[in-house]
Amino acid sequence: MNFDLTEKQKLVRNSVRKFSEEILGAMAPIIDNQGIFSWETARELSKINAWGIQLPEKYGGSSxxxxxxxxxxxxxxxxxxxxxxxxxxxxSVGAYPILKWGTEDQKERYLHDIATGKKITGFTWTEPNAGSDAGAIECLAVEDGNDFILNGSKIFVTNGGVASVLLVGTRFKKKNGESGIAAxxxxxxxxxxxxxxIEDKMGMRGNATSSLYFNNVSVPKENILGNLSDGFKIAMHSLDVGRIGIAAQALGIAQAAYEHSVEYSKGRIQFKKPISNFQGISFKLAEMATKxxxxxxxxxxxxxxxxxKEKFSKESAMCKLYxxxxxxxxxxEALQIHGGYGYIKDLPIERYLRDAAITTIYEGTSEIMKLIISQQILKGNL
Ligand SMILES: Cc1cc2nc3c(=O)[nH]c(=O)nc-3n(C[C@H](O)[C@H](O)[C@H](O)COP(=O)(O)OP(=O)(O)OC[C@H]3O[C@@H](n4cnc5c(N)ncnc54)[C@H](O)[C@@H]3O)c2cc1C
Known part of the structure; x- marks a missing residue:
């Protein structure tokens, strides 16, 4: 077993780190403070192909x-x-399902603009009465000639305020009486x-999270993803993929809080010593690093x-949970190490705490992750 990153993966880390520190660093506190999505940042992200990370090069992605x-x-x-x-x-939950289940026509129509960030995308499943219970969605699409007429509402849509195209989960009803869940x-x-x-949130304030309303929206049949009745399966598999990204996001926030804590504890003098000299603090750093x-x-x-190409539902739920x-x-703990200064908005520590809080909730709560993991274990996937 080799734990080393490949040369290409190291290059990716170094270049995205440089970009993030130089370009995103100044914007991060501003978009957090103002609670706005930054189109300027979105354009900068296009320059490093961040909107098409895994899309094939033929659509303009980085593959x-x-x-x-x-x-x-x-x-x-x-x-x-x-x-x-x-x-x-x-x-992940926006572009990936189109790549995986889309027809060639859907891929041609959407993936080029998605890869460049000209079109922002996302995934909308949650409704007022359907959160963890994803099968309880009530949006309804009724067959009408070459279209489905979609009615209903969605809540908490990441990118909802800025997306040009979204994967929408809905019940459907056909003329022949057939019904089910479609994407x-x-x-x-x-x-x-x-x-x-646009929701006024505790954290992730630079994301335009919104509700959406569909009032007799005609959705052409050529916009159905995969087989009509495969919507739930598509959603569950897409979330398996999405959770790796949410886990990576949580990891990045934790890493930032940890790095700040190491530096701060070496520089902050109390009782004539850096606070890192006190075991009560240095052991916190050890625990952070290990986790x-x-x-x-x-x-x-x-x-x-x-x-x-192995089954990875359990592992994606585990990494998201942990x-x-x-x-x-x-x-x-970073807040504790920074004492009162960590609580003040001049430092990013309180932002990290607010941003981290949602990662145990969206794309499935920690309780739902335990449900998925335990179901897999009891099925024999030890
Ligand atoms: C900022 C933000 C962005 C979001 N982005 C999106 C998005 O882009 N697309 C989208 O579709 N959704 C999105 N969501 C919705 C998110 O996925 C849901 O909030 C989440 O799945 C939980 O649903 P709920 O809020 O309705 O909580 P509920 O399902 O009502 O859960 C409430 C509590 O009960 C617990 N619970 C529920 N069922 C069980 C059970 N069977 N066993 C044990 N405990 C249980 C939960 O774990 C939780 O602690 C977003 C939410 C937020 C806040």
Missing amino acids: LDSISYAIVIEEISRICGSTGLSVTVHN MLVEKDFEGYEIGK IDAARLLVYKAAYMKDS ASEIARQVTM
């Missing part, structure tokens, strides 16, 4: 492997969690598509298994 993908998300999130969120959701590609320019309010390393190994393992939980713990 990177999944470990490189995790590295990109970790490095962006190390500097700006909100930007990490926009990028990971766009690439459809719905464009913001379709008549009857309405963007609701971060363990989380990174779980992320890389899930990414590796995905690329090896990385998000430790991100909460590590950012909380």
Whole structure:
């Protein structure tokens, strides 16, 4: 077993780290403070191909492997969690299902603009009455000639305020009585598509998270992703992929909080000594480092298994569960190490804590991750 990154993966880490520190560093506190999505940042991200990380080169993507993908998300999130969120959701649960289940026509129509960031994308499943219980969605698409007429509403849509096209989960009803759950590609320019309010959130404030309303939206049948009744399967598999990205995001935030804590503890003098000289502080650093390393190994393992075409539902749930939980713990400890200064917005510590908090919730809560892991174990996937 070889734990070394390849030369290409090291290059990806170095170049995205440099980009993130130089370009995202100044914007991160501004978009957090103002609660706005930055189109300027989006354009900068296009220059490093961050909107098409794993898309094939023929669509304008970088065709990177999944470990490189995790590295990109970790490095962006190390500097700006909100930007990490926009990028990971766009690439994973947004672009990936089109690549995996899309027809050649759908890929041609959407993937070029998605890869360059001209079109931002995402995935909208959650509704007021359907959160963890993803099968309880109520949006309804009724067959009407060559279209389905879509009605209903969605909430908490990452990228919802800025996306041009979204994967929408909906119930469907056909003329012949057939019904089920479908995944459809719905464009913001379709008549009857309405963007609701941009949520005022605790963290990830630079992401335009919104609700959406569909009022008699005609969705052409050629915009159905995969087989009509495969929507739920498509969503669950896409979330397996998405969770690797959310775990990498949590990892990046934890890494940032840890690095700041090491530096701060070496420079802060109390009782005539750097506080890092006190075991009460240095042991916290040891625990942080150990948890971060363990989380990174779980992320890389899930990414590796995905690329090896092995089943990776359990491993993606494990890395999401662990990385998000430790991100909460590590950012909380970072606040403790920084004392009162950590609580003040002049330092990024309180932002890391606010950004880390959601990672245990979206793309499946920690409780749902334990459900997925335990179901796999009890099926014999030890
Ligand atoms: C900022 C943000 C961005 C988001 N982005 C998206 C997006 O882009 N697309 C999208 O579709 N959704 C998105 N979501 C929704 C997110 O995935 C859901 O919030 C999440 O899945 C939980 O659903 P819920 O909020 O309805 O909580 P609930 O499902 O109501 O859960 C409440 C609590 O009950 C627990 N619980 C529920 N069922 C069980 C069970 N069976 N066993 C044990 N405990 C259980 C949960 O773990 C949780 O602790 C986003 C949410 C936020 C806040």
